Amino acid sequence: xxxxxxxxxxxxxxxxxxxxxxxxxxxxxxxxxxxxxxxxxxxxxxxxxxxxxxxxxxxxxxxxxxxxxxxxxxxxxxxxxxxxxxxxxxxxxxxxxxxxxxxxxxxxxxxxxxxxxxxxxxxxxxxxxxxxxxxxxxxxxxxxxxxxxxxxxxxxxxxxxxxxxxxxxxxxxxxxxxxxxxxxxxxxxxxxxxxxxxxxxxxxxxxxxxxxxx
Amino acid sequence: xxxxxxxxxxxxxxxxxxxxxxxxxxxxxxxxxxxxxxxxxxxxxxxxxxxxxxxxxxxxxxxxxxxxxxxxxxxx
Amino acid sequence: xxxxxxxxxxxxxxxxxxxxxxxxxxxxxxxxxxxxxxxxxxxxxxxxxxxxxxxxxxxxxxxxxxxxxxxxxxxxxxxxxxxxxxxxxxxxxxxxxxxxxxxxxxxxxxxxxxx
Numbered sequence: 001x002x003x004x005x006x007x008x009x010x011x012x013x014x015x016x017x018x019x020x021x022x023x024x025x026x027x028x029x030x031x032x033x034x035x036x037x038x039x040x041x042x043x044x045x046x047x048x049x050x051x052x053x054x055x056x057x058x059x060x061x062x063x064x065x066x067x068x069x070x071x072x073x074x075x076x077x078x079x080x081x082x083x084x085x086x087x088x089x090x091x092x093x094x095x096x097x098x099x100x101x102x103x104x105x106x107x108x109x110x111x112x113x114x115x116x117x118x119x120x121x122x123x124x125x126x127x128x129x130x131x132x133x134x135x136x137x138x139x140x141x142x143x144x145x146x147x148x149x150x151x152x153x154x155x156x157x158x159x160x161x162x163x164x165x166x167x168x169x170x171x172x173x174x175x176x177x178x179x180x181x182x183x184x185x186x187x188x189x190x191x192x193x194x195x196x197x198x199x200x201x202x203x204x205x206x207x208x209x210x211x212x213x214x
Numbered sequence: 215x216x217x218x219x220x221x222x223x224x225x226x227x228x229x230x231x232x233x234x235x236x237x238x239x240x241x242x243x244x245x246x247x248x249x250x251x252x253x254x255x256x257x258x259x260x261x262x263x264x265x266x267x268x269x270x271x272x273x274x275x276x277x278x279x280x281x282x283x284x285x286x287x288x289x290x
Numbered sequence: 291x292x293x294x295x296x297x298x299x300x301x302x303x304x305x306x307x308x309x310x311x312x313x314x315x316x317x318x319x320x321x322x323x324x325x326x327x328x329x330x331x332x333x334x335x336x337x338x339x340x341x342x343x344x345x346x347x348x349x350x351x352x353x354x355x356x357x358x359x360x361x362x363x364x365x366x367x368x369x370x371x372x373x374x375x376x377x378x379x380x381x382x383x384x385x386x387x388x389x390x391x392x393x394x395x396x397x398x399x400x401x402x403x404x405x
Contacts, residue, residue: 026393026402029364030323034403035388036371037326039380046333054329119221119306121346122362131328133317137362143310146223147262148271155313166275170306172219173255173280174238215299217347222300223307245347247340247376266307 057097061130065096066178067199069105069128070210071192074183087178091128101127106169107180108206113160114167115153115206116177117145123171125178129201136205146170156207179206186213217245220285224277227265228289229258232278240282254283302354323399324363331370340373348372 040046069091073080083090087103103125106114118124119142124132135141145152149166153159160166169177181203187195190213202208219241235257239250258281263273320328335342348369349356356365374380395402 024399025397026399027364028389029360029367030399031389031392031402032371032385033323033327033330033367034392034399035385036367036374036380037330038392039384039388040330040334040374043379045337045339045379046330050333051326051329054332055325058325058328058332119223120219120304121349131320134362135313135316138313138316139305139308139357140310140313143305143308144313146277146306147266149275150271152313156315162272166272168275168277170221170277170279172221173235173241173282175235175257175280217343217350218299218301218304221306222304225299241343244341244343247344 058126058131060097061127063129063199063201063204064196065091065094066125066129066201066204067196068192069094069096069178070180070199070204071196073105073180074187074195075192080180083180096128098127101125102175103128103178104175105178105180106167108182110164110182112165112167113153113206114169114177114179115145115149116169116171116179117142118171119143119146120170120172123176125176127176128178129204133201153207156202158208178204181210184210184212217242220281221279223265224258224260224279224281225285227260229260229264232257232259235280238282240284242282242284255280256283256286258286301350302357303350320363323403327363327367327370331366334370334374334379339377339379340370344373344376345369 037051041048069083069087072094073083079090079093082093083105084107087105088098088101090105091098091101091103108114116124117136122132122137122142124136126132141152146168149168150160153166171177181199183195184198187198198210198213200208200211203210233256235255237252237254240253241250243250257278260277260279261273262270262275262277265277331345334340335345345366349365352365352368356368360368371380371385375382375385392402395404
């Protein structure tokens with residue numbers, strides 16, 4: 001078969017080196033991946049190039065995509081309206097390839113703080129934000145967020161006022177959710193690129209807030 | 215039994231429809247490779263007080279979940 | 291108001307509201323083999339060989355021990371294989387024979403995947 005695709009061995013979207021996996025002992029499940037991949041290629045179900053393209057497409061998705069949406073919504077009221085009406089369409093307007101993702105944006109305000117979870121599996125807006133962090137898929141996060149979201153948020157370093165309503169979204173079916181966080185104070189006049197740098201992944205899941213201006 | 219997409223913690227609880235989400239093939243049939251008729255899907259909002267009673271962390275906080283009409287019963 | 295009743299139909303993966311420990315702020319960068327599992331999942335479901343619902347069903351049927359003991363993409367490669375066998379795309383013996391061939395190519399993922 002053609003040589004392996006090694007272009008992914010550089011840096012991840014979070015600027016960390018990918019875990020080296022060429023020199024770790026071969027596991028049973030890695031054997032299964034290799035065997036299945038080869039069989040699917042031989043049977044014409046897919047090709048090495050198609051697999052490499054799919055990996056590239058997934059690698060290109062990162063929280064920076066969501067940050068760009070949020071920053072535009074903070075500066076462009078008509079876009080914000082569109083984002084809240086139809087976040088999939090707004091994402092495509094921005095040129096993001098989100099595949100069949102059905103995205104709903106929920107807005108944080110002075111009165112409401114939104115947080116996203118999937119209690120049944122680990123649904124996540126991966127076609128916009130990239131693959132989820134491990135904690136999002138953990139038993140602790142999936143179990144506790146629908147019952148004690150304030151304690152969970154506290155563990156992420158976020159304490160909300162009693163008068164703020166916490167609105168948890170359990171992604172149980174075909175929709176995926178992104179939080180539109182509130183624009184930080186002290187950012188008047190900032191352009192979109194500068195604002196986007198404040199928008200963290202966690203602020204779009206609801207387990208954090210945007211960074212505060214330095 | 216089987217693949218079910220209505221979480222146990224919501225079953226038998228009273229919520230309000232926040233918005234209709236459209237119709238989608240029934241995931242509980244798709245999971246077994248069977249013909250999956252489209253089912254109406256709703257975003258339903260529950261208060262923490264309704265879900266957890268006296269042990270609610272903050273009674274007026276809410277949970278929104280997506281539920282198919284097969285799992286919903288109208289309250290008149 | 292009563293506490294949450296226990297449901298006979300509640301299965302291990304249906305975790306909402308259960309007691310659990312602290313959230314550990316953990317994540318890792320994905321290994322190449324994990325990205326390949328992810329790509330195979332997207333490509334095969336996109337081509338109609340299975341649905342994500344079918345994967346979830348197989349994952350749930352693997353049981354709680356698999357969730358605790360296997361990593362995320364270990365569980366996914368198992369469920370992808372299960373669904374492709376059910377769909378008739380591959381057979382059990384094809385997969386077993388190829389895995390045995392892969393196993394003797396070398397001691398590392400790199401050696402085994404470059405043959």
